[in-house]
Amino acid sequence: MSEARLFALQRLTALVMAPLVLVHLVLIVYAVQGGLTAGEILERTRGSFFWGLFYGAFVLMAAIHAPIGLRNVLREWTGLGRRPIDWLMVAFGLLLLLLGWRAVVAVVGGGA
Amino acid sequence: MAEGTLEVRIWRGGDEGSFGAYAVPARENQTVLDVVTEVQRRFEPSLAYRFSCRVGVCGSCAMTINGTPRWTCRTHVKRVAPEGRLTIEPLRNMKRVKDLACDMDGFLDKWASVGTFEGTATRADPPAALDPANPARQEVDAAIQCINCAVCYAACDVVAWDPHYLGPAALNRAWTLYNDARVADRGAVLESALQPGGCHTCHSHGACTEHCPVGLSPTASIAGLKRASLLSMLKGGRA
Numbered sequence: 001m002s003e004a005r006l007f008a009l010q011r012l013t014a015l016v017m018a019p020l021v022l023v024h025l026v027l028i029v030y031a032v033q034g035g036l037t038a039g040e041i042l043e044r045t046r047g048s049f050f051w052g053l054f055y056g057a058f059v060l061m062a063a064i065h066a067p068i069g070l071r072n073v074l075r076e077w078t079g080l081g082r083r084p085i086d087w088l089m090v091a092f093g094l095l096l097l098l099l100g101w102r103a104v105v106a107v108v109g110g111g112a
Numbered sequence: 113m114a115e116g117t118l119e120v121r122i123w124r125g126g127d128e129g130s131f132g133a134y135a136v137p138a139r140e141n142q143t144v145l146d147v148v149t150e151v152q153r154r155f156e157p158s159l160a161y162r163f164s165c166r167v168g169v170c171g172s173c174a175m176t177i178n179g180t181p182r183w184t185c186r187t188h189v190k191r192v193a194p195e196g197r198l199t200i201e202p203l204r205n206m207k208r209v210k211d212l213a214c215d216m217d218g219f220l221d222k223w224a225s226v227g228t229f230e231g232t233a234t235r236a237d238p239p240a241a242l243d244p245a246n247p248a249r250q251e252v253d254a255a256i257q258c259i260n261c262a263v264c265y266a267a268c269d270v271v272a273w274d275p276h277y278l279g280p281a282a283l284n285r286a287w288t289l290y291n292d293a294r295v296a297d298r299g300a301v302l303e304s305a306l307q308p309g310g311c312h313t314c315h316s317h318g319a320c321t322e323h324c325p326v327g328l329s330p331t332a333s334i335a336g337l338k339r340a341s342l343l344s345m346l347k348g349g350r351a
Contacts (some may be wrong), residue, residue, distance in 0.1 A: 008345060
């Protein structure tokens with residue numbers, strides 16, 4: 001994929017993630033205010049289409065965004081070649097997707 | 113400070129080397145180039161350095177002065193070394209050839225890699241009529257005064273980190289070509305600025321703009337290229 005496309009993708013995913021991050025942070029602060037337990041939180045998220053979509057999208061965006069940025073860091077700070085870095089970043093993106101979606105399934109999957 | 117002596121340290125050698133120390137009389141209206149010349153004429157006849165015009169036109173006398181890349185001919189000692197201590201090295205990010213002269217090949221090759229001016233007009237055509245008020249022409253005018261002194265290239269941290277990065281001067285040149293109505297294939301110019309190591313490698317630190325002796329903003333030119341790449345992509349262009 002061209003540098004221009006990666007550049008655009010990185011910015012687009014940042015654009016989508018910015019509000020998601022805000023909602024996520026506000027949600028954390030709000031959820032612990034009243035002393036909710038993990039069980040109570042899971043009770044509310046399990047089977048929720050909205051939270052599944054919300055965090056599913058969040059994970060997808062992060063899995064695209066992070067490897068593009070990390071690719072630049074590795075190019076500038078390590079002696080690794082461009083090709084190995086690109087493949088490493090594809091693997092890193094897939095790993096983020098796998099771990100992230102696994103967490104999403106754990107939170108919204110399963111019956112309440 | 114006119115009375116007294118300057119403590120001057122000058123790099124001797126290539127990539128491997130050490131500083132030589134010299135005591136140079138302080139004078140009124142003394143530029144750093146004057147100091148280097150005095151050292152060569154009085155103490156070190158073998159000292160290598162580049163200069164030509166002495167008045168900020170040719171762009172060949174740039175060096176690192178007390179850690180900052182500058183034209184030596186337009187830098188008064190009083191302004192950069194009020195204490196009278198000067199450390200003079202070759203420009204950063206290029207191989208050191210000898211003493212204060214560095215190998216400009218990498219810099220100039222990158223400059224050439226964004227394309228040279230290739231128009232459509234022939235000798236038989238009348239001169240192109242360019243409207244100074246045209247927005248694209250104004251972008252060119254804002255960036256065209258570069259004289260390839262490589263101060264921006266030496267100031268740029270991204271060039272230091274990523275040897276493939278084209279650097280501010282080459283990308284600034286690409287921006288002037290891209291906006292020039294007389295250039296035959298502007299798309300090809302943009303494409304060359306989008307190669308790996310092209311405009312998207314820039315972190316917008318702004319060191320080039322901060323140090324440019326002509327007062328240009330390569331940062332703005334590079335931002336323009338990034339914008340152009342997005343627009344070209346949206347229009348289904350070559351990006």
